[in-house]
Amino acid sequence: MTRTRILGVGLLLAAVVPLAACGSSTNPLTPATSAASESSTGGASSTSVTVGSADFPEAALLGEVYAQALEAKGITVKRQFNIGSRETYLKAITGGEIDVIAEYTGSLLNYLDKSASVSKPDEVYAALQKAVPQGLTVLDKSAAEDKNSLAVTKETATAWSLKAIPDLAAHQSELTIAAPPEFKTRQQGLVGLKSVYNITPAEFRPLQSQATVDALKNGQVKAANIFSTDPSIAANGFVVLEDPKSLFGSDNVVPLVRQEKADSVKAALNAVSAKLDTPALADMVKQVVVDKKDANVVAKAWLTSAGLL
Template sequence: MMPGIRSPLRIVALAVCSLFVLSGCADGNSGTGYADRQGPTVIGTDSSAESRVVAAIYREILTAAGQEVRTAKTTYASPAETAQAVVAGKIGIAPAYESTMLRALPGGQTMPGNMEATLSMALPPGIVALPPATAQRGVVIAVTEATADRHTLRSLADLGKAKGRLTLGGSASGDPGAPSTTSLKKAYGVTLTSAGTSGKADVLVLRSTDPAITRDGLVVLSDPKSVIPPEHVFPLISAPAVDATGREALARVNTPLTTGQLAALAASVKAGEAPGKAARTWLRSKGLLR
């Protein structure tokens, strides 16, 4: 590499240091304080049903692995704030989402294609992104089954087949990860008219865990050109907070925790079921907890 030119990963790493000023990244120290902590590992969460139930899954699986764990008394306002709490040493582990975390970087840094490498290089020393679950809590683009059949839609690239102009809208249209009509046209050459957050748009931008997807039998369109950034859920940890046995236990959750499973768990919590109960029932159903 030529002198004075920084790689994208190095830029991201420096940006994370700017964001997490409490991490001590500049002088090589993690700054978490977790190496000096006594007592149980503290799990943090934001207020969303998804975060609360995933945190409960982490708590149950770590407890079963012999690790002493408790849930933080503070509920954070957003996944970004929860991640900052891990870096600052206030908590030892929390559910995090790939692109949500990287979008919090100053200057809107773009990320390289290899998300695992990006997270590994970007995070301060002592903070670790464990392997992600299959589940995502990002946005998806969906259409009704009737619309899919009418225009033979299975992929975003198929939108160009539609006769007449379709509208793009939906409850997650304002999400930072939501594609715009411009980005879709650039990637797929399709022309859509923006309908804002209207739920009556022809093409809907929704959260991947939105119950309407299952309830209304919507068809989620694939995104072969990856216009929509990945939002897999993963455990963000302070390295001293979770031992090797705990990390192995957490990894067993990754395959069975799909987006559909996460959506169902979140729906149960939104309906009033305690996150811990929902987590235990699910873990037992998957043979991960006695």
């Protein structure tokens, strides 16, 4: 969760920055591929921060929520959205190209500490606070959660008698899974499916965004990694398989920030976290992805309704 998310491509998406090679000195945020803009809420501000996002609609939407909440406090904000996957945007925040980004507690913890075994929200958050690299910190987590999941069609669930992920074990020879490319090498992916459930699919198809949903809907794959706030689940009647051993764990939305900027942004961003819950997040994502509303309009409406503007 990665986390790259499997959501319909909306007007949010800009050019995706290529994944930076390990050890590369290339700046992942180049002028040619970034989607930066600056704004402020009238008058000069002594504080300026750059808000980034991963390359899927929910991430950019959350980036806009953070940006507007900060601007409401008189902070000058530069937007650097649709950077890429976690592998890329973590290079950006540790390198100082961005200062703030919305993250997901369980996915980030699992990325930073492959041996982490906690799954309950507060335990995951406490472990994450200890695991973040020097120079970074996480602020208050929100109640809003968007988890990794494996989804199948109703037809496949009926034909294979599927209710939970372990039920896939009896059909490995026929199992084809669609997911973002990173799913192949992550614990919250094929690695974990093997180590936790002893499941290895016959084929893995690396697909992004709407292509993953379409592949599942059209029967090209038997299962897909789709995230829990994705409106395509309800729209297509997909069945999300239960995860009894908590491979995917809890994944609360949380601001990841550079330590040097934490004092400046924590009041505004902690206020966002205090108000943001899963239904509100899912509704905003639907408005952006399905209803094709502009993310800045959706973010402003929610912040206003939450009393944060």
